[in-house]
Amino acid sequence: MAQVEEFLDQLELSQYLNEFLCGGFTTLDSLRHISESDFARLNVRLGHRRKIKRAIARQLSWPDLSPLPRYMRYDQVLPRGRAFQGQSSSDLLPRPALTPGLSSGMRIPGLVRRIPVTQRSSTCTSTNARSASDLRAHVLTTLRDKVILLDTYSDQSRKRAVEECSPALEIASLPVLSCEDLLEQVHQALSTTHPHLSEPNADELQSILEGIEPCKHFAVIPEYDSYLEAFLSNLNNILYIFDESSLRQKFLKAMTSSKKLDMESSIEFSLALALGASYIDTHEPTVDLAIYLRGRVLLSTLVQWSGDLWMMRVLVLITVYHINVFPSSAYCFLDLAIQLGQHNDLDASNFPLSTVAEPERSCWLRVWKTVEFLHNVLAAAPLPSPNTEHVQK
Numbered sequence: 409m410a411q412v413e414e415f416l417d418q419l420e421l422s423q424y425l426n427e428f429l430c431g432g433f434t435t436l437d438s439l440r441h442i443s444e445s446d447f448a449r450l451n452v453r454l455g456h457r458r459k460i461k462r463a464i465a466r467q468l469s470w471p472d473l474s475p476l477p478r479y480m481r482y483d484q485v486l487p488r489g490r491a492f493q494g495q496s497s498s499d500l501l502p503r504p505a506l507t508p509g510l511s512s513g514m515r516i517p518g519l520v521r522r523i524p525v526t527q528r529s530s531t532c533t534s535t536n537a538r539s540a541s542d543l544r545a546h547v548l549t550t551l552r553d554k555v556i557l558l559d560t561y562s563d564q565s566r567k568r569a570v571e572e573c574s575p576a577l578e579i580a581s582l583p584v585l586s587c588e589d590l591l592e593q594v595h596q597a598l599s600t601t602h603p604h605l606s607e608p609n610a611d612e613l614q615s616i617l618e619g620i621e622p623c624k625h626f627a628v629i630p631e632y633d634s635y636l637e638a639f640l641s642n643l644n645n646i647l648y649i650f651d652e653s654s655l656r657q658k659f660l661k662a663m664t665s666s667k668k669l670d671m672e673s674s675i676e677f678s679l680a681l682a683l684g685a686s687y688i689d690t691h692e693p694t695v696d697l698a699i700y701l702r703g704r705v706l707l708s709t710l711v712q713w714s715g716d717l718w719m720m721r722v723l724v725l726i727t728v729y730h731i732n733v734f735p736s737s738a739y740c741f742l743d744l745a746i747q748l749g750q751h752n753d754l755d756a757s758n759f760p761l762s763t764v765a766e767p768e769r770s771c772w773l774r775v776w777k778t779v780e781f782l783h784n785v786l787a788a789a790p791l792p793s794p795n796t797e798h799v800q801k
Contacts, residue, residue, distance in 0.1 A: 411436045419463055421456055439464055454781060455646040462645045462652070543751060544712075547719060547744050556613050556704070556734055613701075620705040626674035628662035632681050635699075639684030643728065647781065648774040649721055650680070651767075671706065672718060678703030679725035686732060700729055716752055717768075720745045720775050727782055739786050745779050 412434060416422045427450040433439055442464075447457045636659055640652055662669055662677070669677065682700035704726075713719050723745035730738035754760050754776040761769050 409434050412439070415439070415463070419459055421460065424450065424452060424456070427451065454777070458645050458648055465652070543744075543747055544719075547723075547748070556617075556737065616701055617705060620702055625668045625671065626678045626702060626706065628659060628669065628677055630663060632677075633659070633663075634688060635681040635684035637684070638687035639680050642687050643683055644680075647724070647728065647778045649724055649778060650676075651771065655680070671710065672714060675703050675706050675710075675722060676718075676725075678706065679722065679729065683725065683729055686729075697733070700733075716748045717772055717775065720748050720779065723748070724775065724778055724782065731782075731786070742779065742782055742786065746783060749776050749779055 409429060412428055413422070413425055415436060416425050416428070428434075431446065431450050433442060433446075439460075442460075444457075447460075452460070636656075640655070644650055644652060644655075658673065659677070662673070678699055682696045682703065685696035685699055707722070713722075723741045727738050727742040727745065730741060749755065752761070752772070754772065760776075761772055764772065
């Protein structure tokens, strides 16, 4: 009992002690066998479940695919990251002088200023669900057009989607849960990012995007380890996107290998590290935007992808970044992830992906859980209309 109490105290989750003890989880060894149904029965919140699982994985080598490396605390890795902040990197964009404008749109508690659900069906439509090939073509079209802002999506990608694929489909729908708990959970994941001094408008974004070499792969450099730690500690532990141990191993291999990253890994790292960079207070406030836009340019050159799970992860990364920086267009990308999940029967009521072996099936289901979670967050809180996103606050 004392072990469990100490374990929860370290995680600052002592409010669950009585529930755990009454549920029969009285030792650390018993926590090895805790399941999602147990978490639900004990009324443990989604974000806290990931936090507990992450700690269990470090102490008991479960449930990740392999034991995690020794944990480096975020406050320990920050000084190392700051030591590199004054240096330039060939993988970061030159910082343009940005016109004073909107400070970052989604700095919680400003989450309540989001698109109403009824507005989304008219502003963020997608392709007909009659075939997976049409949907995948529409995803590629959206990414090829380097859609960032909502008006860009409306003017470019939707028109091309109609011409190249099929008639518009009403927005994908999932059940919407209560608002209060969801807002509190997403607050944990997003509220501590450091706001930009300003955000670029559409013309500035276009200028930056045109200045990036599309053929240049993303190179992982040592100073990015602070961004990786920030991403894992602040987001991936609440919104499951990657298996942590696998991502760490891939990062270490990318730093030590002379081989260039493949295209999909380049895209993954650029988007994940951009999110991590948004948690680090630097004197270059657009560093995360620079990394993010490089990933979007790489995505615009994509011809096909290895699997729908990979693309769902990418779309989730884009969605989370847009929630925090370009909120009006966040649901456009989440809607694509929802439809990819539905094409793969992840919303089936009876044992989805029954023919997929573990641990791959669990990865699918965890990413889908994150997609559902983000859907509920955005559905529960209104977004600004397109013409108010770039207004001086």
